[in-house]
Amino acid sequence: MAIPAKIQNDLRQFQRLQQELQSASQQRLQMDLKLREVTHTLEELKSLPEDATIYRPIGSLIVKAKSRKEVEELLTEEKETLEIRHKALERQENHLKDRYTTMQKEISEALQAAGVPVSGGSQG
Numbered sequence: 805m806a807i808p809a810k811i812q813n814d815l816r817q818f819q820r821l822q823q824e825l826q827s828a829s830q831q832r833l834q835m836d837l838k839l840r841e842v843t844h845t846l847e848e849l850k851s852l853p854e855d856a857t858i859y860r861p862i863g864s865l866i867v868k869a870k871s872r873k874e875v876e877e878l879l880t881e882e883k884e885t886l887e888i889r890h891k892a893l894e895r896q897e898n899h900l901k902d903r904y905t906t907m908q909k910e911i912s913e914a915l916q917a918a919g920v921p922v923s924g925g926s927q928g
Contacts, residue, residue, distance in 0.1 A: 811914050818907050825900040832893040839886045846879045 807815075849872060852858070858869045860878065869875045915922045 808918055814911050821904055825904055828897040828900055832897055835890045835893055842883045
């Protein structure tokens, strides 16, 4: 049995949504890794003596930092920025998951109403 044009269009939109969701999930996972790395670096930095020699990256160079405090401030600022971006990505991912679930249900119902057999398995 042929799938109606509207449902075919919905299926294409659903596939795009699925790709967006995968992309958002990957971005959030990358942000998780960066956030853990910065957090760990800050913890290690705080365990060093105040007068320890510390180097920090500037572009592709590594230069001696003026003080431990300077590097702590930079890392704290970076951590705060990453946390904000991480929360935004989580919200985006949750929104996409909701849309995905809703659209999956709508397409399944439309296919059943059109008399097209629907397979079981749920993805996502």
